[in-house]
Amino acid sequence: MAKCEVCGNEYDKAFKLIAAGTHYTFDSFECAIQAMAPICEHCKCRVIGHGVRLGVVFSAAPIARGLQRPPMSKIARA
Numbered sequence: 001m002a003k004c005e006v007c008g009n010e011y012d013k014a015f016k017l018i019a020a021g022t023h024y025t026f027d028s029f030e031c032a033i034q035a036m037a038p039i040c041e042h043c044k045c046r047v048i049g050h051g052v053r054l055g056v057v058f059s060a061a062p063i064a065r066g067l068q069r070p071p072m073s074k075i076a077r078a
């Protein structure tokens with residue numbers, strides 16, 4: 001049994017992830033993404049694909065090019 005570093009769950013199918021020489025233990029991809037994935041500067045979603053790095057991280061190229069659009073959190077809902 002190993003213990004997830006994010007949620008503390010002890011799970012017999014936990015897995016280890018090594019990134020930049022540091023070892024991590026997670027019980028799910030959800031917890032791994034929560035701990036490891038960068039956050040899009042524009043829409044604040046977790047970037048689990050390649051994303052675009054322009055000093056900061058964006059979830060997609062169209063978002064990186066269209067910075068004049070307000071973030072989703074600033075768009076008024078009808």
Ligand SMILES: [Zn+2]
Nearest residue numbers: 004007027031
């Ligand atoms: Zn977990």
